Amino acid sequence: MVSNDTDPLAWTRDYTPILQSLAAEYSESKPLEGDTVALASHLETKTGVLVETLRAAGARVLVTGSEPFSTKEAVVEALQELDGIETFIEAGMSDEEWEAGQHDLLEEEPDFILDDGCELIAKVHADHPDIAEGVIGGGEQTTAGITRVEAMEEQDVLQFPVYGVNDTPMKHYFDNVHGTGESSLANVMTTTNTMLSGKTVVVAGYGYCGRGIARKARGMGAWTIVTEVDPRKALEAVMDGHRVMTMGEAASLADYVITSTGNREVVRKEHLDQLQDGVILANAGHFDVELSLEDLKAESNDVTQPKEGITRYHLSDGRRVNVLARGRLVNLTGPHSQGHPAEVMDTTFAMMFAAAHDMLTQDPDLTPGLYAIPDHLDREVASRKLETLGIAIDSLTENQREYYEEWEHPDSSF
Numbered sequence: 001m002v003s004n005d006t007d008p009l010a011w012t013r014d015y016t017p018i019l020q021s022l023a024a025e026y027s028e029s030k031p032l033e034g035d036t037v038a039l040a041s042h043l044e045t046k047t048g049v050l051v052e053t054l055r056a057a058g059a060r061v062l063v064t065g066s067e068p069f070s071t072k073e074a075v076v077e078a079l080q081e082l083d084g085i086e087t088f089i090e091a092g093m094s095d096e097e098w099e100a101g102q103h104d105l106l107e108e109e110p111d112f113i114l115d116d117g118c119e120l121i122a123k124v125h126a127d128h129p130d131i132a133e134g135v136i137g138g139g140e141q142t143t144a145g146i147t148r149v150e151a152m153e154e155q156d157v158l159q160f161p162v163y164g165v166n167d168t169p170m171k172h173y174f175d176n177v178h179g180t181g182e183s184s185l186a187n188v189m190t191t192t193n194t195m196l197s198g199k200t201v202v203v204a205g206y207g208y209c210g211r212g213i214a215r216k217a218r219g220m221g222a223w224t225i226v227t228e229v230d231p232r233k234a235l236e237a238v239m240d241g242h243r244v245m246t247m248g249e250a251a252s253l254a255d256y257v258i259t260s261t262g263n264r265e266v267v268r269k270e271h272l273d274q275l276q277d278g279v280i281l282a283n284a285g286h287f288d289v290e291l292s293l294e295d296l297k298a299e300s301n302d303v304t305q306p307k308e309g310i311t312r313y314h315l316s317d318g319r320r321v322n323v324l325a326r327g328r329l330v331n332l333t334g335p336h337s338q339g340h341p342a343e344v345m346d347t348t349f350a351m352m353f354a355a356a357h358d359m360l361t362q363d364p365d366l367t368p369g370l371y372a373i374p375d376h377l378d379r380e381v382a383s384r385k386l387e388t389l390g391i392a393i394d395s396l397t398e399n400q401r402e403y404y405e406e407w408e409h410p411d412s413s414f
């Protein structure tokens with residue numbers, strides 16, 4: 001007789017050894033005791049384990065989602081059972097209810113904000129300026145959120161220091177490239193029950209996410225085309241062996257278009273005329289504005305749902321355009337979405353934990369602005385990760401260290 005494990009976080013704990021090691025290390029000393037940490041992230045199992053880790057380190061944790069449709073009911077229910085954790089989100093909330101929950105959360109006056117997409121950081125500044133004054137600092141997890149924090153810094157409105165967690169090597173080299181790459185393609189294939197092999201996949205944006213998606217699609221046997229607006233990224237894609245062209249040219253060749261630009265209207269009216277009948281469009285970027293659904297609606301005479309998670313737009317000339325997950329993050333908001341693999345979120349969330357721990361306990365004395373997380377913290381997480389994998393690496397000998405510090409290289413033979 002096999003019984004079901006009723007703890008929704010149990011499986012994920014097994015695949016998040018760095019978070020487990022942090023929880024074990026800090027569960028007695030409780031360095032975050034007395035601090036209230038607000039967290040906005042996709043509310044599924046990995047986030048649940050991060051919340052547990054912050055709680056184990058002593059923090060009171062206020063939880064919301066960074067997007068309503070990625071919320072998993074079982075995770076919210078499990079967190080509600082725990083002392084010292086308050087949730088401000090439920091599965092099935094409308095955009096309006098989700099936003100109202102974020103305002104209620106901010107009324108609790110958090111000391112620190114861990115954000116994904118700059119949801120809470122922007123709202124506390126725009127709508128709760130008195131509360132923003134009392135916030136010690138924040139950490140931002142994703143590219144789209146960093147862009148918003150940069151805009152706030154530029155306009156001189158930021159009231160507290162924010163660590164750019166997204167920009168640490170331990171986040172974007174692994175999470176954006178491998179996590180988004182694998183989970184986006186997995187969701188495209190599972191939702192559509194189609195195969196990439198031998199198909200043409202157009203990837204818009206060759207940043208960290210786009211390069212992961214394109215490389216992995218090619219690894220599965222797809223023909224890949226990349227569209228870009230940055231000449232260096234475009235050249236990198238060329239040198240990596242992808243075809244590069246404008247969306248205007250690529251649209252007519254695509255079996256799939258996957259956007260990951262962090263920008264808006266990447267597929268818009270002018271491209272719709274080019275799309276093949278049956279094309280599949282998906283977005284891996286943070287906001288649901290990369291595929292212009294307005295233009296699709298305007299050009300369609302019917303909209304149907306041929307399969308769960310797929311919206312089909314029937315264009316007036318008879319072509320059918322399939323949009324996955326309503327144009328929202330395909331790897332997080334579709335019917336089969338589980339987000340990134342737990343192993344990769346383990347490093348990202350360890351960096352989020354490090355951001356809160358450093359600013360709340362080490363008093364780095366930062367003025368308002370966007371900051372890089374100290375490099376030694378990034379390296380520490382990398383070392384912990386290698387340790388959990390049972391992988392040892394060499395260290396520099398004293399002679400090698402000295403060699404790096406010399407400029408004359410006296411022992412060189414030429």
Ligand SMILES: NC(=O)c1ccc[n+]([C@@H]2O[C@H](COP(=O)([O-])OP(=O)(O)OC[C@H]3O[C@@H](n4cnc5c(N)ncnc54)[C@H](O)[C@@H]3O)[C@@H](O)[C@H]2O)c1
Nearest residue numbers: 142143144205207208209228229230261262263284285286
């Ligand atoms: N799905 C996920 O789980 C997940 C994970 C991490 C990041 N993200 C999101 O994915 C998006 C991309 O993140 P990233 O880290 O790759 O950012 P990035 O800045 O490294 O890359 C974005 C790329 O898109 C290009 N671009 C911008 N506008 C374009 C356009 N109109 N056409 C073609 N290319 C264009 C930029 O030149 C850049 O190279 C962001 O919105 C980010 O928040 C999603």
